[in-house]
Amino acid sequence: MHDIKAIRENPTAFDAALSRRGDAPLSASLLALDEARRSKISAAESAQADQNKASKQVGAAKASGDDAEFERLRALVGEKKAEVAAMRQEADALDAELTDALARIPNLPADDVPDGADEDDNVEVSKWGTPKTFDFKPKEHFEIAGIAPGMDFETGAKTSGARFVMLRGAVARVHRALAQFMVDTHVDENGLVEHQTPVLVRDEAMYGTDKLPKFGDDSYQTTNGWWLIPTSEVTLTYSVSGDVLEETALPLRMTAHTLCFRSEAGSAGRDTSGMLRQHQFEKVEMVSVTLPEHSDDEQKRMLRCAEDLLERLGVPYRTVVLCTGDMGFGARRTYDIEAWLPGQDAYREISSVSTTGDFQARRMNARYKPADGGKPQFVHTLNGSGLAVGRCLIAVLENGQQEDGSVVLPDVLAPYLRGKTTIGADGVLT
CATH class of the missing domain: 1.10.287.40 (Serine-tRNA synthetase, tRNA binding domain)
Structure with a gap:
């Protein structure tokens, strides 16, 4: 606002x-x-x-x-x-x-955000890892022999329609392990407080986090009026709505692993193969509530938290700053992290880390009381994916694929898989 x-x-x-x-x-x-x-x-x-x-x-x-x-x-x-x-x-x-x-007016871009019309004008700021050279033509995630039995799009469509998937067996377990790894790292090493939030929210929560009124068509609303969250950014950020926080309590750093729901109303025909773009997916979200003078540094900190997860998983990535024409409605500045997907021979977004300044805080009247006794001021809010679990699964599977149809998994997941490190060509975790 x-x-x-x-x-x-x-x-x-x-x-x-x-x-x-x-x-x-x-x-x-x-x-x-x-x-x-x-x-x-x-x-x-x-x-x-x-x-x-x-x-x-x-x-x-x-x-x-x-x-x-x-x-x-x-x-x-x-x-x-x-x-x-x-x-x-x-x-x-x-x-x-x-x-x-x-x-209905979008947030104003920060001065250092590059001008541009669309994603072609985004600017790469860093790159990590070298894409693996395969002795065979790498497949997309849903084509890998050991993965196909555990990634059932036909049953997903039968139960729910297009852009739903039923995960089973080893694939479902690796998906769960990834989410646990992300949350544990954020809580144990990055200083975020874990939350378990609702996935149904009222109009006020969607409005306060700039999802309404402009983007109602991109979300799902139940017949009795609740909204299914597009991300736990909504619940975590709105948790401070109407509050006057003590300056000494900031920053608040939160994380949650939740189901997320998006109608993808504006993405007809895009990424229809595989599970890259689904109506229902899971994400580990990071949200920070901070003092205005600290928000730029906080964004950099959150970005590193997300990048570090990919480095531990051994997934090559690049980080770009979005140009003015590609930023989301509520963002002042956004960094996208794009993971290398060998099956597509391309980098694809796996995380967005945005600062909104006081844009959301004004909408939901979230303020802090200065330690010097001045009148309450609006906080700054930030949000970022840490990470999108399904897209991270895609990246891990495609980068770990072998010529025989098996997949070698990152070592950091072994503790979550009882020491098992491979999905065989038969789809069995060993």
Whole structure:
């Protein structure tokens, strides 16, 4: 959510920042709404003062026995009361219109975010690992002989429709091991506090984390009004909504492993093969709530937490900073980590780490109390995948595949698999 006061003070800078995202200038229309709202509020306050003055005079007229003046003043009080009510109703309507307009405008990019139109303009900032050279043509995850029996798309489609999968046996177990490895690393080594959150949330939680009103079509809503979370960013971030936190309590660093649900309304025809893009998937999320002056460093810290997981798994990756035209709606700056998938001969996104500044905090009124006793200020919120479990599974399977159809698994997963390190060509974990 944007601060109308900041737009009022520097409309040119606001429009310039929007133009970097490829959006038209909006300050003029927003300020016109704001002026109409403020004018109506001022008029209502003036009418309220007239009403209060007339109300006092009514008593004096009655005490003096001046019936005509008494009736005139009483009628005036009634008129002013109706006038005040009408003006306040109009002011409330204008306020709602302004709030809705502000809620549909994306966050402004940080100054250091590269300009660009789409993913082709993203900028690589680092790369780790060397993609393995295979003596055979590597297959995509769902084509590997030892994996195909445990990755059942037909049954997923039979029970739920397209873009669902039923994992079984060794593949399901490795999927679970990956999630446990991620959570344990975040909790034991990265200082995040583990949470088990709901996957059903109210409108307020989706709105407060910038998923509503603009992107309702990208999520699932139940018949009784709850929303299925697209990621536990929603529940973890919204957990501080309405709070005034002590400065000494920050940063809050949280993680959760949850089911996630996305309708993928805007991705028709993309990544339809395999389990790269599913309606239901699992993710280990990282969320930080921090002081404004620490948020940029916190983003770098979260990025390293995610990158380190891939390094431990031995998966080559590259990190890119998204350009202005490819950033998500609520982000000020986003780094994507793209894992190397030999079956596709390409790097594919496996994590996004974003800072939203105070964009979400304003929507959900999350603040902190400065230690020096100043008035409460908005916190900054950050979120990142640490990691997307299904996509990480794809990366591990494709990078570990062998010519005979077996898969050699990363050593760090052995403790979660009772020491077993391979999925055989027959689909059995050994």
